[in-house]
Amino acid sequence: MNPFRFGALALDESFTDREREREELVSDIRNGQDVVLYAPRRLGKSSLVWSAAQAAAADGVLVAQVDLMTTPSKERLAAALAATIFEQIASPLERVKEAALAPFRRLQVQPTVIVEEDGSYAFSFGFGERPSDIDATLERLFRLPGELAGARHRRAALVMDEFQQVVEIDPGLPNLMRAVFQQQPEVGHVYLGSRRHVMEGIFNDRNEPFWRSAKTVELGPIDPVAFAPFLVDRFDASGKAVSAAAVAAVLGRTSGHPYATQELCYFLWERTSPGAEASEALVSAALEDALRSEHAHFSLLWEDCTGNQKLVLEALAREAGHPFSAAYRRRLGLGPATNVQRALRTLEKREIVTGDRGAYRIAEPFLPEWLLSRR
Numbered sequence: 001m002n003p004f005r006f007g008a009l010a011l012d013e014s015f016t017d018r019e020r021e022r023e024e025l026v027s028d029i030r031n032g033q034d035v036v037l038y039a040p041r042r043l044g045k046s047s048l049v050w051s052a053a054q055a056a057a058a059d060g061v062l063v064a065q066v067d068l069m070t071t072p073s074k075e076r077l078a079a080a081l082a083a084t085i086f087e088q089i090a091s092p093l094e095r096v097k098e099a100a101l102a103p104f105r106r107l108q109v110q111p112t113v114i115v116e117e118d119g120s121y122a123f124s125f126g127f128g129e130r131p132s133d134i135d136a137t138l139e140r141l142f143r144l145p146g147e148l149a150g151a152r153h154r155r156a157a158l159v160m161d162e163f164q165q166v167v168e169i170d171p172g173l174p175n176l177m178r179a180v181f182q183q184q185p186e187v188g189h190v191y192l193g194s195r196r197h198v199m200e201g202i203f204n205d206r207n208e209p210f211w212r213s214a215k216t217v218e219l220g221p222i223d224p225v226a227f228a229p230f231l232v233d234r235f236d237a238s239g240k241a242v243s244a245a246a247v248a249a250v251l252g253r254t255s256g257h258p259y260a261t262q263e264l265c266y267f268l269w270e271r272t273s274p275g276a277e278a279s280e281a282l283v284s285a286a287l288e289d290a291l292r293s294e295h296a297h298f299s300l301l302w303e304d305c306t307g308n309q310k311l312v313l314e315a316l317a318r319e320a321g322h323p324f325s326a327a328y329r330r331r332l333g334l335g336p337a338t339n340v341q342r343a344l345r346t347l348e349k350r351e352i353v354t355g356d357r358g359a360y361r362i363a364e365p366f367l368p369e370w371l372l373s374r375r
Helices: 019-031 045-058 074-093 097-105 131-151 163-169 173-181 196-204 224-237 244-254 258-271 280-303 307-318 326-332 337-349 367-373
Strands: 035-038 062-067 112-115 121-124 156-161 187-193 215-218 353-356 359-362
Touching: 019 035, 019 045, 019 187, 019 215, 035 045, 035 196, 045 062, 045 156, 045 187, 062 074, 062 131, 074 097, 074 121, 074 131, 097 121, 097 131, 131 156, 131 173, 131 187, 156 163, 163 173, 163 187, 163 196, 187 196, 224 244, 224 258, 244 258, 244 280, 258 280, 280 367, 307 326, 307 337, 307 353, 307 359, 307 367, 326 337, 337 353
Parallel strands: 035 187, 035 215, 062 156, 156 187
Antiparallel strands: 112 121, 353 359
């Protein structure tokens, strides 16, 4: 089987490096330290947290995880919280399912509980309830991990992925959450986010309830020096080999971006015959395969851009740099700085580009190659 994976979580053998970040995060979870972890999408933060959560669970910590991207309303958030707390915290502590369900029967709003065909339990809360009752239910659910685990002298952690969505679910939710979480020193809260400017607004604005409430970790690409042995090992373990030049060519293209590296190596492995060695020449063919794989995604992204945004993207594809400078705009054929600023603000909000102190680059893996291939 192809040893490389992209699109889903990088689990077990597919998980590479991040050992320092993983050990640090496991320690934080065990210690009840709140952590905010942000990185652009497809940089591996969910895989990192999943791996750390598995290690913490092996040490006896009860870890519940919820993805706020899948909870567009407070009712849906309550349902997701109830399900994950029941499965990951209440059930491991109680041998009888009915005993594990008892705390959820005492919520302000009673959930509908359905047993699925696979034996899992699904929770739902009806719409139309009074907002104050839903808020009281959410508050109770946020308290449950600490109460359930503490009663058995166990540690607990609550992981919330795409946490920036909290302000879209309800602007008042951060106040409610913070009021509960600051009273739970025995519970580690891990906040994952992909939209840096929103996450910074939540945790770095002194007027916000979560101001300076958590340790901040920013995830970047994997060091190519650490990534290279992983690629060689994965090829070797599957009965194929890869030349040093090919590895250098791959990492030169991806700069250690986890998703892009796994994707390019997936197609490079497919291009390599059984028992043969992947050569540098095959990397270009694998890149063409990767671009075809991303074509539908990039086409939709492109169609949703305005004319000014397209001009800025094409310029950044040719040359990452300082689009506000007159020299850059003149050299790349861009219009007034105000138009560039407006385009970049939207592109950054959509996580297509990333900027730091006036320097911008395209964040999407392989999008620059796709844009240049169209010319």
